[in-house]
Amino acid sequence: MTAAEMKRAEQALIDSGISVEELMRRAGQGVAQMIWRIAADMPTVVLCGPGNNGGDGYVIAQWLLEKGVDVSVAAPLEPATEAARHARSLWQGKAVSLHDAQPAAQFVDCLFGTGLTRAVGEDWFADFTRLYAGAKRRVAIDLPSGVESDHGTLLNDVPAFDTTIALGACKPSHYLEPARSKMGDLVSIDIGISADSNLEILPKPRISGPTSRDHKYSRGLVAVVAGAMTGAAQLTAMAAQKAGAGYVKILRPPAFHRRIPVSWSRPCRTWRICS
Structure with a gap:
């Protein structure tokens, strides 16, 4: 509360x-x-x-x-x-x-x-x-x-x-x-308070490793909205990919320049940068 x-x-x-x-x-x-x-x-x-x-x-x-x-x-x-x-x-x-x-x-x-x-x-x-x-x-x-x-x-x-x-x-x-x-x-x-609150504690996510039947869509889509300064968006996208997302999409402003190391490209994981 x-x-x-x-x-x-x-x-x-x-x-x-x-x-x-x-x-x-x-x-x-x-x-x-x-x-x-x-x-x-x-x-x-x-x-x-x-x-x-x-x-x-x-x-x-x-x-x-x-x-x-x-x-x-x-x-x-x-x-x-x-x-x-x-x-x-x-x-x-x-x-x-x-x-x-x-x-x-x-x-x-x-x-x-x-x-x-x-x-x-x-x-x-x-x-x-x-x-x-x-x-x-x-x-x-x-x-x-x-x-x-x-x-x-x-x-x-x-x-x-x-x-x-x-x-x-x-x-x-x-x-x-x-x-x-x-x-x-x-x-x-407990002191007899009746809890009446809009707050909620979310459970910790349960993330499992991919199986042989998984693909980019079954592993989850992450969309990152980039602003004028694009570094944070790229770091977020890389972190999502590292954490196991199957498909990472950056929604970018016109001046966005991708600077993602090639080593971040992995099987069953896709980058897409959209204007």
């Missing part, structure tokens, strides 16, 4: 009578249970931002604390939302400023999640990086801080996490590069 779709889905739950605090409890406790299954009692520092993602962090920290984990909370600011303030009031462990926080074996990133549209400030991100570097395991909640939700864009120089735990539904950036390479293992926590 996109950030806007996720916001609408959460609001629909709230309109049905489920409080923001209850959604936060579901998210935080679901994540904490997943972290417990992955890392058990590994000493942990949870980085909590001022929004609801940070509120999830306080719930995570409290659940782990009750399990006997050596856990602390680092926060750059006090919570800014009512639900996050409620979660902060239930936290019974240590809380320190982000600048004073010390690394632990496990780093849980709850600084920012879905909806981030600008880079994390340099001061905060420097301490974020310090806590990240001092950990053996790194877990991002919803999205790594510094990742834009919908397009796979990195707003900061985001390091790679071991695990990313999506809340309610996966977001486009969980699958789009360059963000996808920063996620590590991707898992999702």
Whole structure:
């Protein structure tokens, strides 16, 4: 789901009578249970931002604390939302400023999640990086801080996490590069969201080698539309031919000049350049 779709889905739950605090409890406790299954009692520092993602962090920290984990909370600011303030009031462990926080074996990133549209400030991100570097395991909640939700864009120089735990539904950036390479293992926590999205994840294509009965048409036709600068079209055509297409066609402007190495001509594969 996109950030806007996720916001609408959460609001629909709230309109049905489920409080923001209850959604936060579901998210935080679901994540904490997943972290417990992955890392058990590994000493942990949870980085909590001022929004609801940070509120999830306080719930995570409290659940782990009750399990006997050596856990602390680092926060750059006090919570800014009512639900996050409620979660902060239930936290019974240590809380320190982000600048004073010390690394632990496990780093849980709850600084920012879905909806981030600008880079994390340099001061905060420097301490974020310090806590990240001092950990053996790194877990991002919803999205790594510094990742834009919908397009796979990195707003900061985001390091790679071991695990990313999506809340309610996966977001486009969980699958789009360059963000996808920063996620590590991707898992999702159900918080009761009813997914209503126009997005679809396409399955990976299954490409088989040609048989003795195959010919150029059974292996697929690729049409490449060339612009005024023709290099990209030629590279694309060669890549399609290399990948196994049986017939590659370039639709060209009048000034197009073919510069295809002879070695690219293969049995059962045909070039055609059309004006």
